[in-house]
Amino acid sequence: MLAAVAAAAVPGVAPVATGPSPDDAADFRSCVVQDADGRRWRVRSPLNTEASMRLETEHLVLQAFTPSVRARLPFHLPSVAGSVAHNGLRTFVYSHLAGHTLSLRELQRQNTDPEPPLHAPSPSAAPRAPLAVQLGRALGTLHSLPRALVMDADLPAYSADQCRKRMLHDLDQAATTGLIPGELLRRWEDALEDTTLWQFSTRVVHGDLQEDNITIDHGALVSFTGWSDLHVGDPAEDFSWLVGMADPTFADTVLEAYSVAAVQPPDRHLLRRAHLKAEFALAEWLVRGVDRGIPSMVENAQRMLATLAEDVRATASPSPGVTGPVAERSPEGADPSSAPTGSVPTVPAPGHDDSGLETGASGHGATDTGAAPTGPAVTGGGPASSSEPYPRASSSETEDPRA
Template sequence: MMDSTAVDAVIERAVWHGLALQQDSVEIIDSGLDFRVAMADDAAGDRWVLRIPRRADVVAGLDAEAAVLELVRGHLTAEVPRWEIREPELLGYRALPGRPGLSVLEGEPQWHMDPESLSYARSLGRLLAELHAVPRAEVEAAGVEICEPDEVRRRWRQDVETVAEEFTVDGSLLRRWRTWLDEDALWPQRSVMTHGELYPAHTLMGESGEITGVLDWTTARVDDPGRDFMHQFALAGQDVFAETVAAYEAAGGAVWPRLAEHCHELWAAGPVGYAKFALQSGDDHHRSAAAALLDPDGD
């Protein structure tokens, strides 16, 4: 059942910024870690996306996300949000064309596409080739964060050790992460402009399965290109992942021989990122959930 208090709060925030919403059109999406999201129609019938930051540190990152959006807008064939309301308590933009491939309802994934769709796989490969080709000079001029290959590994190593100090971590997991970090051949020798969380919940699709829009650029920066392939590797089969890589290469992207293995290890290291988030947020619920992922057997 829709939380009427949450709906009223969203409508009130929108009114503060001159946006009149149709009350019965408001849909609350409460699954994001950084933002509470609402979808709603205005008085003219236009669909809006409203993002409400959950914490002060999220607000502090809005300038960086805005810079990324302006940077990538001219390089992608897919659309990205164009913020029309930008305040500490509310972000708002008109909904982009297309439908999400995945949503989360009460903690459960709801697929709106076949995760093994070849149309989506090839469209993703072409999109990644466009994104990863954004010129470094433009990135630097925009002030977007740049993390070179050595720094990428150094940060991962530091995060693994921080998590190992703060939580009980299953020994086999810890050995796996350290082995991955020590294996030079698994790691790319270049950094590129990345989205960081590119999976069907953050992509919008047209009727034929092509990607029409990309959402939520909060984690975007110059970094390991594997982070943009990781979700496709984990959610689609090997043959479908190969189609994404082939489309990427055909569009000018460059890969290294052990990309798939690297993506496998990135996915396995997901609990590290979540544990870091739990520490940053100070939320006991997230800390407990992270602890369960890090030591599944409770040893």
């Protein structure tokens, strides 16, 4: 069916084969189509009005990336080749990009043991950077794009405080379900009320970055996909997926490369907000299941939330991104090296704060604070007692809402 749609949407396409294409199975039907000339196309067909609006928005976003902007990015973006109305909704056909998506575990493996390139590089060519470095550079470049790119396309732009208030609103909505452990609701509310975490300069962010939207080809970053949520907002949104990495050094490497590539260094609490967003994503998943009336989705989310609550209790994590009990403040004038250890992060090298990132940030607009907040910062961690810090819902765990 999708192959026929591709033929109708793009003149001259004569499909001869189809293959799978990872996507959100609750919202889309997708596939890769190969035509008689050997060209490949990605087809995405929405299953509901909301998904259709997301595709329309993505089309608008991709148009905002002019050839000059695309040339600045160290990765490719898909291009819309055509579209056609199908069952009252619009299906889009994109030019297919090489490579494939990888699981978090496979991303980590290819970071240390990448697949060799198809063609031997020139002897004078610089060695290819590890995958984590490539991702950090890509995010740094993306977050350094001018805000006008988003605002001229009439896409959302939020201040740091608006980001916090929007998440508070979502928290209130999640609480009304009565299905989320109270300890998690209080944990997230405390983090949202801690205004020191929310003093940052907003950036152009992807908004839905996770492993299913990252295409890799033989150890090289090829593209970011899924551009329906591009906006100006909290850069931590594009780092929350890294919380699922079993090896924290992968995320550390991404952040280090990011701090070098970005025009402005990241704020000191970016990691903590990334952990908060990773935890809260489970509540958003539950709310989505409730709104759509999918019991299996709700039950899955409840199981993951229960696991998270157990991990929080087991690790005595007082806040997202904090690995254990907060150490008592050292007496004024005391040697910092005599402070209690345990959950206290290792003192970083000069020029970095406790998160391992360069300190200081300056904002572009009047809505941004323009300065790095004061107070202790913490690194990585998060409540975990298994190889993955937070249970995750993948597209393979979703259901067709029409079933």
